[in-house]
Amino acid sequence: MTGSAPPFPPALPDDPQRAWAYRPASPLPGVPGGPLSGLTFSVKDLYGVPGWPLRASTRAPVPDPGESVLVRRLLDLGAAAVGKTHLHEIALGITGLNGSGGTVHPADPERVPGGSSSGAAVSVALGQVDFALGTDTGGSIRIPAAWCGVTGFKPTKRHPAWSTEGVLPLSWTCDHAGPLARDVRTVVRVHEALTGQRVSARDWAGVRVALWLPDSWVHDAVHAAVRAFSTDLEGQGAQVTRVELPEMLDAYTPIVISEAAQVHAEALRLEDPGFLPFTLATLRQGAALEPAEVQAAFGRREAYRARLDGVFTAFDVLLAPTVPTPPPLAGQDEVELRDGRLPLRRAALRLTAPFSLLGLPTLAVPAATPFVGVQLVAPQGHDDRLLGLGLGLQSAGDVRSGS
Known part of the structure; x- marks a missing residue:
């Protein structure tokens, strides 16, 4: 453990969004x-960087993960690290709320930027860095990418180029390291440098696309944006077919919160660890799960994996909304969807969590409607092909600015 977390420094005078946790x-x-x-990059404050503090945007003590292999590798490749960005407390959330007061949207201070990689997305959206390092356990790169109008990439789980060694975990089963940037080209440049392999733009002609668009799960604006994106793909020669997938949170949630409770077990022994109330309650819920309940969740995960494997026997890529609504207001706990009001966390995670739960590479890009986005999902290990398709979109003018 790092011991009692040091006090948060005051917000920087040039950082009204409270995106930066530490800037040397x-x-x-x-x-x-x-x-x-x-190129310059920001580092989500879960990555260990020698000489820089690690607070995970919480007032609770957190374990020391050691030095990040990925940060060191990026420095060796020539990029310069500008500082550390805030996140939703310990990465257990989707809005950007934390012990410092929370990060706010880069274009509208009344709205949230998404999380948990909130500061990462804001630092990119405002042009403060060329790319940002985030993490994604259930949507934590993709959700803020969509709500801030930037691009985010979640690679295949345990991709050798995107190491999570030296990163404070939330869930070792679902955690991924990955980048956010203003465009696909920058994401590809970083990926190419890390892998040593060239990624070429791919044509969409003949690509078999599974469209997962649960009509009642999204706001009308999101529904229209995804349909327009799908129509664009068809115009480029892709073959688009609707598919159905179940909600997978009954597998995702027990796995993640039980593992998070183990990560933060030492802090949970304290009478008042310093976590925000929601974080503390969720960690205690995870600690209270019986091993049989967690094992059952892993069993459901394998059933869902078989379901997705079946989809990818018939299709090359899956297209889905990244977020259910445009950015919600700060403090908003529920959203209005086509099937009524729903807790914001559930509404968002049921769209993104399946692909972290199953470790599938996923590229989140802006749609025509500002601050909503789509995600493109490929089978495990098909990262380069997915990024090539992303480049094909961009070169065809279909990845639009979200701002």
Whole structure:
């Protein structure tokens, strides 16, 4: 453990969105002459960086994960690290709320930026860095990417280029490391540098697309944006077919909260650990789960995996909404969807959590409607092909700015 967390520093005068958790006097320089030389990046405050504090945007003590392999690798490749960004407390949430007061939307201070990689998305949306390191356990890269109008990439689980070693976990079963950037090209440049493999733009002609658009799960604006994106793909020669998938939170939630409780077990022994009330209640709920309940969730996960494997025997890529609504207001706990009011957390996670639960590579890109987005999902290990299709979208002018 890091012991009692040090007090949060006051917000920086040039950071009204409260995106930055720590920003040193000068960036950590990258090695000169590398393939990422000239690029700057921010680091979500779950990554261990020697000499920089790690608070995970909480007032509770947290374990020390050691040095991040990924941050070190990016520095070696020439990119410069500007500082650490805030997140939804310990990454257990989707809005950006934390012990410092929470991060706010880059374009509308009354709204949330999404989470848990809230500061990461804001730092990219405002042009403060070229790319940001986030993490994604159930949508934590993709949700803020959509609500902030940027691009986010969640690679295949345990992708060798995107190491989670030296990253404070939330759920070792579902955690992924990945980037956010203003465009697909920057994401691809970083991915190419890490892998040493070139990613070429791919044509959409003949690509078999499974469209997962649960009509009652989304706001009208999101529904229209996804349908328009689907029509664009068809115009490029893709073959689009509707598919149905179940909600998978009955597998996702027990796994994640039980593992999160184990990560933070030492803090939970304290009478008042310092977590926000929702975080503390969720961690205690996870600690109270019986092993049989968690094992049953893993069994449901395997059934869902078989269901997705079946989809990818017939299709090359899956298209789905990234978020159920445009960015909600700060403090908003429920959203109005076509099937009525629903808790915001459930409404968002049921769209994104399946692909973290199953470790599938997923690219989130803006749609025509500002601050909503779509996600493109591929089978495990098909990261380069997915990014190539993303480049194909961009070169065809179909990835639009969300702002």
